[in-house]
Amino acid sequence: MTGENVFQKNYEVLICKELFAGWVEGLRDDFKLIGPVGDGVNAEFREIASLKEANLDYQSTMLPPGKAYLFKPLEEIVLFNAGPGGVAAEEPPIPVQKQVLIGVHACDTHAVFYLDKVFLGAFTDPFYKARRENTFIISLNCKTVTDLCFCHLIGTGPYLKAQSGYDMLLTDMGGEFLVELKSERSKNLFNVKGRPPEAGDWQKKDEMETRLLKSFKKDFKADGLRQVFLSRPGHPVLKETAEERCLSCANCVMVCPTCFCHDVYDETDLSLTRIKRMRRWDACQDYFFAQVHGGNFRSERQARLRQFVFHKLDYEGQFGLKGTVGCGRCIRWCPTGIDLTEIAEEMMK
Amino acid sequence: MRFFSPGDRKPRVGFFKFSCCTGCGFQLAYFQKSLEDTLKSFDFTFFRLASSSGTPEGPFDLALVEGAVTEPYQIIELKKIRANSAVLYAVGSCAITGGIPAIKAGVPEMEVQNKAYRTKLYGLTSLRPSVLGDYVEIDGSVRGCPPGERDLQEAMVSVLFHRKPEFAGYSVCVECKIKGNICVLVAEGLPCMGPVTNAGCGALCPSYHRACYSCFGLMGQANTAALKGKFRKLGLTEDEIERRFSLFDALETKK
Amino acid sequence: MNPYLPFKAGITGIRRETGDVRTFRLELKNGLPSGAPGQFNMVGYPGVGEVPISFSLLPSKDSPLFEHTVRAVGRVTDFLAGFGEGDEIFLRGPFGRGWPVNEVKGKHLVLISGGLGLAPVRPVIQMADQLNAKRITLLHGARDPESILFETELKEWRKKGIDVKLTVDEPGEGWRFHAGIITEIIRPLKIEAAETLAFICGPEIMMRFSARELFLKNVPRSNVHVSIERRMRCGTGLCGHCQHGIWFVCKDGPVFSYQELSGYPDALL
Numbered sequence: 043m044t045g046e047n048v049f050q051k052n053y054e055v056l057i058c059k060e061l062f063a064g065w066v067e068g069l070r071d072d073f074k075l076i077g078p079v080g081d082g083v084n085a086e087f088r089e090i091a092s093l094k095e096a097n098l099d100y101q102s103t104m105l106p107p108g109k110a111y112l113f114k115p116l117e118e119i120v121l122f123n124a125g126p127g128g129v130a131a132e133e134p135p136i137p138v139q140k141q142v143l144i145g146v147h148a149c150d151t152h153a154v155f156y157l158d159k160v161f162l163g164a165f166t167d168p169f170y171k172a173r174r175e176n177t178f179i180i181s182l183n184c185k186t187v188t189d190l191c192f193c194h195l196i197g198t199g200p201y202l203k204a205q206s207g208y209d210m211l212l213t214d215m216g217g218e219f220l221v222e223l224k225s226e227r228s229k230n231l232f233n234v235k236g237r238p239p240e241a242g243d244w245q246k247k248d249e250m251e252t253r254l255l256k257s258f259k260k261d262f263k264a265d266g267l268r269q270v271f272l273s274r275p276g277h278p279v280l281k282e283t284a285e286e287r288c289l290s291c292a293n294c295v296m297v298c299p300t301c302f303c304h305d306v307y308d309e310t311d312l313s314l315t316r317i318k319r320m321r322r323w324d325a326c327q328d329y330f331f332a333q334v335h336g337g338n339f340r341s342e343r344q345a346r347l348r349q350f351v352f353h354k355l356d357y358e359g360q361f362g363l364k365g366t367v368g369c370g371r372c373i374r375w376c377p378t379g380i381d382l383t384e385i386a387e388e389m390m391k
Numbered sequence: 392m393r394f395f396s397p398g399d400r401k402p403r404v405g406f407f408k409f410s411c412c413t414g415c416g417f418q419l420a421y422f423q424k425s426l427e428d429t430l431k432s433f434d435f436t437f438f439r440l441a442s443s444s445g446t447p448e449g450p451f452d453l454a455l456v457e458g459a460v461t462e463p464y465q466i467i468e469l470k471k472i473r474a475n476s477a478v479l480y481a482v483g484s485c486a487i488t489g490g491i492p493a494i495k496a497g498v499p500e501m502e503v504q505n506k507a508y509r510t511k512l513y514g515l516t517s518l519r520p521s522v523l524g525d526y527v528e529i530d531g532s533v534r535g536c537p538p539g540e541r542d543l544q545e546a547m548v549s550v551l552f553h554r555k556p557e558f559a560g561y562s563v564c565v566e567c568k569i570k571g572n573i574c575v576l577v578a579e580g581l582p583c584m585g586p587v588t589n590a591g592c593g594a595l596c597p598s599y600h601r602a603c604y605s606c607f608g609l610m611g612q613a614n615t616a617a618l619k620g621k622f623r624k625l626g627l628t629e630d631e632i633e634r635r636f637s638l639f640d641a642l643e644t645k646k
Numbered sequence: 647m648n649p650y651l652p653f654k655a656g657i658t659g660i661r662r663e664t665g666d667v668r669t670f671r672l673e674l675k676n677g678l679p680s681g682a683p684g685q686f687n688m689v690g691y692p693g694v695g696e697v698p699i700s701f702s703l704l705p706s707k708d709s710p711l712f713e714h715t716v717r718a719v720g721r722v723t724d725f726l727a728g729f730g731e732g733d734e735i736f737l738r739g740p741f742g743r744g745w746p747v748n749e750v751k752g753k754h755l756v757l758i759s760g761g762l763g764l765a766p767v768r769p770v771i772q773m774a775d776q777l778n779a780k781r782i783t784l785l786h787g788a789r790d791p792e793s794i795l796f797e798t799e800l801k802e803w804r805k806k807g808i809d810v811k812l813t814v815d816e817p818g819e820g821w822r823f824h825a826g827i828i829t830e831i832i833r834p835l836k837i838e839a840a841e842t843l844a845f846i847c848g849p850e851i852m853m854r855f856s857a858r859e860l861f862l863k864n865v866p867r868s869n870v871h872v873s874i875e876r877r878m879r880c881g882t883g884l885c886g887h888c889q890h891g892i893w894f895v896c897k898d899g900p901v902f903s904y905q906e907l908s909g910y911p912d913a914l915l
Contacts, residue, residue, distance in 0.1 A: 119648070119650040120648070120650050120651055120652070122692035122693070124692070128734065129692055129734075129736075131651055131652055131653075131692070131736070133648045133651055160883075160884065161884065163883065164882070164883055164897055165649045165882035165883060165884060165897070166647075166649070167649070167884055168647070168648050168649075272909050275911040276911075302884070302886060303885060303886030303887065304879070304884070304885050304886070305879060305885070305887075306650070306695075306696075306879040306880060306885060307695065308692060308693050308694065308695060310692075310693040314693070317692040317693045319650065319692070321650075321885070324885070324886070324887070326886070326889075331877070331887060332876070332877055332887065332912070333877060334875055334876065334877050335719040335720050335723075336719070336849070337850075339876065339890075339912045339913070340912050345911065345912050348911060348912075349889075349912065352911075353889070357891065357892045359892040360892040360893075
């Protein structure tokens with residue numbers, strides 16, 4: 043506690059990519075390494091042994107890394123044991139495996155912030171909480187954008203501006219990575235010496251961002267939707283899109299990085315001694331999602347489609363964040379290419 | 392009695408077969424992980440595939456019936472089974488959507504008879520295929536060709552609990568996403584029936600890089616027109632589209 | 647703490663209310679129960695599932711016992727109907743925001759219920775003495791005289807000074823009260839609009855028309871509260887099924903003012 047700056051580390055450094063890869067490999071003793079494998083928009087986040095397997099130039103993945111590795115698609119939430127003494131409930135073990143997510147884009151990092159609001163809000167989900175705490179997030183500024191990206195309109199990318207909530211931010215500067223340390227633990231963990239960035243480096247970063255911003259194809263006005271949604275919930279574009287193109291297959295919801303809905307059901311073995319209460323990703327696009335005895339609040343396909351569009355582009359009052367991060371996955375993975383931004387635009391005409 | 396517990400009389404099960412390949416029966420007989428528990432918890436009083444003894448007369452706590460109805464005697468038998476059973480589940484696509492035996496639904500019955508039975512199988516008669524639900528009330532549909540383990544287990548457990556079953560009603564796409572399979576329809580343009588097909592198989596075909604061919608039948612909320620439109624865009628001919636949709640759902644598509 | 651972990655409750659008594667409606671009197675096996683009027687528990691059994699059921703009677707300082715009144719209509723509720731005294735069920739809760747009983751003081755409290763909707767209103771009546779209301783009116787509608795819930799308690803409620811008015815759709819022989827739909831007994835009610843607070847619970851269509859009658863009497867939307875039903879799997883705002891607009895019915899509701907609900911699609915309201 044001397045206040046001497048000999049202890050102070052540089053929180054931003056430029057290091058060559060090989061050095062960075064070496065540091066990542068060193069994390070393997072304590073962490074499971076998870077990074078993007080594959081090309082273009084069809085990459086996927088998978089366990090890797092070293093950065094050599096990863097492709098940090100990937101554009102997008104089908105399943106978002108945050109959701110897939112923090113909120114499991116299928117997991118046990120309660121276990122019951124039945125015996126002569128009756129039935130006893132027991133908590134499944136809390137996940138303790140440490141993992142590092144490498145190369146999470148800005149939109150997907152923002153999606154984790156959204157999931158935090160859901161699972162660490164009024165009630166805390168112990169499984170999400172444990173995974174979140176055990177997950178080291180290395181975010182990555184995008185180098186390219188796809189035709190379906192619209193993070194620039196939502197304020198969630200393509201460069202990550204958030205200062206906390208994740209651990210490290212990488213920017214590909216050619217032969218080097220600009221590494222920005224954003225969490226205390228990253229400052230303790232990152233021990234590679236590099237060159238401190240100079241004014242010219244920051245300028246280069248800004249220029250790359252500016253260039254990237256110009257390459258976006260999508261443009262729609264996200265402001266003022268509230269009024270339109272309120273006044274025209276029965277707009278014909280919803281009915282037409284629902285009837286002609288919506289399959290109710292739920293792909294949009296499954297691949298959405300902020301969709302958090304899940305079903306809860308019991309799996310009982312045939313000896314009736316062990317019962318697993320499971321949760322599984324569920325979707326508002328499914329017919330049964332809003333069904334109760336005596337009625338279904340969204341029995342019509344267009345009502346289910348509307349729920350998705352409104353929840354992503356409006357309903358900001360729910361968590362104080364927009365439901366979309368502009369990643370474009372719901373458009374890309376919809377078999378008929380339904381585009382929520384086109385629906386919104388049509389409604390605003 | 393709320394549920395069967397050790398020491399209780401085991402629920403009596405009858406397994407019946409109409410027009411089908413008996414694959415569902417096999418699936419139950421070889422009920423992979425749970426075979427031992429199944430035999431411990433249930434008394435199969437009629438199950439031809441497992442034992443030649445036993446009586447079809449019942450009474451049964453649970454009747455499982457596979458196969459489509461294509462012959463007149465089957466209707467009479469089905470009604471008898473229903474009358475003797477507390478719970479009756481239709482098992483497999485043939486019993487529920489018509490499945491493979493229903494492919495002929497689009498062809499006049501006389502034509503089928505002349506073609507198939509005229510010479511060697513003379514004397515056989517056949518009806519236009521139909522499903523169990525056309526004749527009797529069924530308490531649940533264990534979908535599949537053959538059914539998946541989860542729904543089959545749910546069917547058996549529901550009887551042990553004396554409760555209504557809850558079978559999957561969502562699309563195969565949900566199962567694909569849960570497994571993390573890269574979508575073969577979107578990424579590779581394979582004519583996958585997943586978006587309109589009832590889940591339950593665990594996305595078996597797409598997991599092996601094949602397009603789903605809807606062997607579990609259309610889900611209740613399927614939007615077939617939308618998927619046909621997509622297939623047209625992929626370059627499939629009307630005939631190819633028709634074949635994909637009528638392979639397991641001819642009764643629905645050839646009404 | 648795992649919010650999905652249920653705890654055991656013993657059934658100390660079962661009252662058959664009407665054909666398929668039963669009231670379970672329950673006692674927690676461990677710990678002290680709590681709850682506020684209008685809140686609910688996720689009630690169920692392992693291997694069967696859980697459903698949200700409002701308290702029909704709250705634990706109090708006099709008794710740790712509480713009640714849930716359940717109609718057998720589905721997988722879980724049918725299963726619950728098979729239970730007897732001495733059996734154990736599982737529950738989680740209490741969840742949600744209940745009736746705004748703190749706002750009742752000095753007001754005319756109008757309780758309007760239809761059918762099973764009387765159950766979530768009953769805890770309000772239970773604490774009527776502590777509410778300091780200027781006046782309490784209970785308007786209850788049922789299908790027929792036989793399906794009126796808690797009939798034996800009505801006399802007691804009247805003794806408490808509550809003005810109880812009944813209506814049935816199908817009156818039988820000897821029915822002394824009104825016959826017809828609920829709005830017909832709301833209409834003649836004399837109220838001072840600004841001083842009136844209404845708690846409504848019943849089928850959505852009944853709540854909708856009841857509320858409309860009150861609006862015609864100039865009762866402000868913010869004074870009309872309804873308890874709404876949605877599919878729920880968790881009760882804690884995580885599973886997402888109960889979302890209505892920006893609200894999670896389980897944690898932001900199930901009681902809402904009409905003001906809060908307006909503007910969102912997909913309601914029967």
